[in-house]
Amino acid sequence: KRFITDAGHEIKTPLSIITADAEVLEMELENDSEDSGEAGSVSSGNEWISDIKAQTKRLSELTQDLISLSKMEETSTMLEMKDLDLSALLKSQTGSFGAVATASNKTISSNIEDGIHIQGDQKSIESLLSIVLDNAVKYCPENGHIDVTASRYKKGAKIEVTNDTSETLSAEECKNMFERFYRTDASRNSATGGHGIGLSMAKAIVSKHKGRITAASGSEKKLTVTIQL
Known part of the structure; x- marks a missing residue:
């Protein structure tokens, strides 16, 4: 349980970075599209970025769920x-x-x-x-x-x-x-x-x-x- 909690917190950091990188890349693609007028390739790129963000969000939620479950199963966890x-x-x-x-x-x-x-x-x-x-x-x-x-x-x-x-x-x-x-x-x-x-x-x-x-x-x-x- 301690491993799950510790590992979960470690995993959250790179996931946050990946999400931020994808958002920056998405904005840069949109800016490039406005400058060049090539909407087709940008649209394709945005689809990949959207998938990266969706899967990263899914993994982030799973990581948080694992941490929460581990804490809930600890006998020392106090409820209000x-x-x-x-x-x-x-x-x-x-x-x-x-x-x-x-x-x-x-x-x-x-x-x-x-x-x-x-x-x-x-x-x-x-x-x-x-x-x-x-x-x-x-x-x-x-x-x-x-x-x-x-x-x-x-x-x-x-x-x-x-x-x-x-x-x-x-x-x-x-x-x-x-x-x-x-x-x-x-x-x-x-x-x-x-x-x-x-x-x-x-x-x-x-x-x-x-x-x-x-x-x-x-x-x-x-x-x-x-x-x-």
């Missing part, structure tokens, strides 16, 4: 526990992801009970909700649907996020998707890649809050992630 309005946080996150879903021809609906409060670390809980919703939208097929529900459960809360899938997942696949970089057969495509470490982070956050997170896929082509806090 306080009373949280989980209903309000989840409604806000669901609303934000509604636009993301619409942009990719997917729909999202919610049934969130009002006034659900829990003791939790706000930053961590917001990350948890974002990870689970992002995963649902990302792996929901085009024209598919995501459903979000939340209700009081025992002394805490239960959240269920259900999304359509391209195929039914086995119990083993549902169990393993919380492992780092695990990829189900249904997720093996170049557009989405695997599940990365997002759900691993979600599991670490839930564990820190002494809760439980599970995934299940019934006979229908759907996946439900259940969080108990």
